Amino acid sequence: MTSTDALHTNSADTGTALRFITCGSVDDGKSTLIGRLLVDSRAVLADQLAGVQRGGETDLALLTDGLSAEREQGITIDVAYRYFSTAKRKFIIGDAPGHEQYTRNMVTAASSADAAVVLVDATKLPWAAEVGDGEVVVRELLPQTRRHMLLAHLLRVQSIVVAVNKLDAIDDAALAFERIADALNDFAAAAGVRVEAIVPISALKGWNVTEPHREGAAGWAGYAGPSLLELLEALPVTATETQQPFTFPVQWVEKFSSSADTSQGRRIFWGRVGGGQVVPGQRVTVLPSGQTATVARVLDHVRREQGVAAGHSAGIVLDREVDVSRGDWLLEPGAFEPTREITATVAWLDDEPLVAGRVYWALQGHRWVKAKVQRIVDRLNIGNLESEAATQLDANAIGQVVLALQQPLAVQPFTDSRALGSLVLVDTASHRTCAAVLVR
Known part of the structure; x- marks a missing residue:
């Protein structure tokens, strides 16, 4: 999908509150973007603005980074939820951390989101690299950007919007946006990720965030489409699974x-x-x-x-x-055949690697059963999207595993049923949440 394609919508009720998250790599401007949305929609009181002043300027990121450790380090650690509304819609925003070690927090936020806004920092990508006769060879995205897009897709986040941020800091914003959009579209096509729209923004200055930023007929950065907020106002909420068995x-x-x-x-x-x-x-x-x-x-x-x-x-x-x-x-009677063995995609979130033979608690709905890792089928290479042989899954890896359950569970593929197709693995000794499990 190109950056200027029309936004796809369906018959879902856009009058319902939209729950969305901001995600992407570290320091791409996620907290600043949410701060900009809150300020420009007048969802922040004067005393709140006064409390986020640094050196005489407003630090928008502090409106969501509420933990003392977040303010001291200038990073987002936990998911912060904020609320705002426009004349057209109400919104619930989750500010997901970008650091790789906090990927589990992003997974938690994405599991209940209707949409994801993936931020890309244009200043971090070597979009201007050329060789020989001027052929552009760079089609790179940061690993955490790729990982968050994949996780949002795997977790069935219905709408994924990409915001290319910090283009105000680049001289040729149009060329940078074009090449970064090409890289995003290439990755999305290879990964099977459906992207609703790609929009250039400056969260710091507010360009294309709540109102379109125009520089002539072609628009700013060669983009003449709607602002990010206008896109969000048109997105559908996640449809309920009323057509599935009870x-x-x-x-x-x-x-x-x-x-x-x-x-x-x-x-x-x-x-x-x-x-x-x-x-x-x-x-x-x-x-x-x-x-x-x-x-x-x-x-x-x-x-x-x-x-x-x-x-x-x-x-x-x-x-x-x-x-x-x-x-x-x-x-529903007869609709499901309980099983003791399932094959699933696993997003591994624990620091201790996943290896065959380990036993965990598996939580489905409110039911706990013991689950043994029979074998690791493969691991997804985030870089080239190829499946490769693996004997373990390290922290933040995505792979396929076979689980043997102590008691039978009724399961369906996650693509058909969120309720029966998702489980959580929990360490039996430390009680840490170790993995999000999506039944294949």
Whole structure:
């Protein structure tokens, strides 16, 4: 996709709040961009602005870098969420850290995002390199830029927008933007990543952030398209999986309701519908017990009796008492075949390498089971996007593994179901979160 292609939209409701993250390599201007969005949308009070002054100038990055360690080191460590709105839409922003050692924080933020804005620092790339008769040979992106784009794609972030930042510091902004956009499009095509748009910006000066920055008919940096904020206002939210079979991870069991007319003395199972929908009268199967029952009543998040679709919280009352606890699943009968072995893509987040034979806790929904690493199939080379043989996965590596489960789980490919297609691996001794697991 070229930098000036029209933004693709679908019928999703753009009036709903958009949750997006900023990501990319370290010091590409992510926190500064969010600060610019907050200031220009008037979401920052005067006393807040006064508190982020340094040397008589406003340091926009400090509006999101709230930890003392972040302010001391000038880096983002944890994900900071901020809120703002325009006349067209409300936004929830997650400022993800760029440092490689904090990739796990970026994964956490991306897992619930509707969109990702990947920043690229134009001053860091050797876009002007030429050889011989002037042929441009540079098609490089920083490793963390590539990794974040891949992770956003793997985690099914619906819309990926790339913002080429700091072009105000380059004399020939149009040439730099053209060549960097070419490199981005080449990488996206090779990796199978769909990019909604590539837009040139200056987060520091506010160019093309909330309003288009124009320099003649061709626009600034040869770009005459909408501003970054205008693009974000048009993006769809992530569609719920209402067309998938019914899945429901039980989060909490209300043993006896205080209102007998609501539950008729039976337990209420609360959670968030992962796929499909639930209405009174439909049959469900309990995993792992395998028992079946009929849904007698369905309550929404404020205890109104009505059907509930995927993506929303529900309380389910069954027609008879069956053994259901936190961590169990209510599923559409016959739609899933529980398995003890899964092949999955793993984003390894722990400092200690992943090796075959290790045992971890695997968390699916609210259910914990032991998982043994049967073998490592391969590892993805971030540089050339080739799969290569591997005996271990180091920190921040992406690879394929085969896991053997102590107890069977109902799974689906992550491309079909977020609820049944995603797991988290946790170290059994230290309880550190080690990996994001996406079922293939």
